């Protein structure tokens with residue numbers, strides 16, 4: 593079997609020649625080791641007894657009443673580590689272990705993906721090095737401490753703007769040097785082929801469970817699914833099992849930041865196609881093709897690119913992409929906390945905010961599912977700071 597290396601014109605493998613062998617080795621492991629029943633049995637056991645799958649699909653009675661339609665939340669906030677990222681980190685780490693790798697590397701901006709990688713490395717007995725910009729290390733002290741406690745090394749990146757995109761370059765450089773014993777654990781549906789397919793298939797458990805749960809609860813498919821988009825992995829995870837169901841409308845919600853005419857993180861709504869992180873997709877760039885730094889109140893959506901499969905669905909219009917501002921996300925954070933007693937991640941709050949916008953326009957039998965990608969404990973300080981009026 594061969595995998596498509598492209599999504600329409602997007603995707604591909606824009607990497608140094610020396611990495612092609614590693615990417616082919618990973619693709620081969622994905623095709624041959626991953627489907628193996630023994631591997632799947634072990635993986636499923638980690639997902640259920642360690643990570644806590646399956647996650648619930650919660651009927652939100654108060655929010656439904658308020659918006660005038662039926663609203664469910666898919667509760668990835670209840671996964672171990674507090675977000676969906678662990679589905680991917682555990683899957684890739686286990687695959688790397690079966691490939692005979694001894695070491696995981698990752699790059700991280702806010703530290704959430706670094707933490708998920710540190711967790712997977714600790715439980716599977718793999719060495720972990722996380723590349724992180726110096727500026728981000730200073731901003732995200734708590735996540736740096738969490739990674740260190742779980743035995744991961746955090747390596748400061750001092751080049752360029754000392755943030756996520758520089759950490760990405762550093763991780764790729766390290767991988768070139770140590771490809772034999774090292775797996776590069778990419779945290780979203782971006783990067784060179786086969787990562788966009790691999791990460792999607794590791795996250796589609798969210799959508800597979802959702803499908804089964806909504807059919808059992810309501811006897812039919814949802815009308816609308818909403819998810820936030822940073823790189824696009826939680827969204828692709830919940831969307832993908834419904835892609836062929838024409839009756840299901842899907843909305844991907846990007847970080848509108850201070851507005852699409854100001855600083856934002858909305859690559860699909862406010863960017864153009866180009867090459868970043870080994871693949872061709874929409875990204876934030878200036879007229880010279882240099883990457884523009886993104887901005888979002890939520891660290892997890894603060895990424896200047898987006899997965900190539902989303903780029904394809906944007907052009908084909910299968911999925912509608914939209915953006916929510918920092919202020920709207922903040923209001924949705926407080927709204928869900930107050931209305932349902934669930935404190936959402938600021939990332940997920942973008943999806944909640946969009947539901948609040950369209951809910952009142954829908955018919956009262958509309959059935960809406962929002963992917964709650966993570967919990968908001970990590971964001972409480974940020975929210976307090978914004979509420980006090982300091983950004």
Ligand SMILES: *Cc1c(COP(=O)(O)O)cnc(C)c1O
Nearest residue numbers: 822823824825826892939965966
């Ligand atoms: C990282 C993160 C995101 C954004 O990443 P995607 O790949 O777009 O899913 C969204 N929500 C939470 C809680 C995150 O930690």
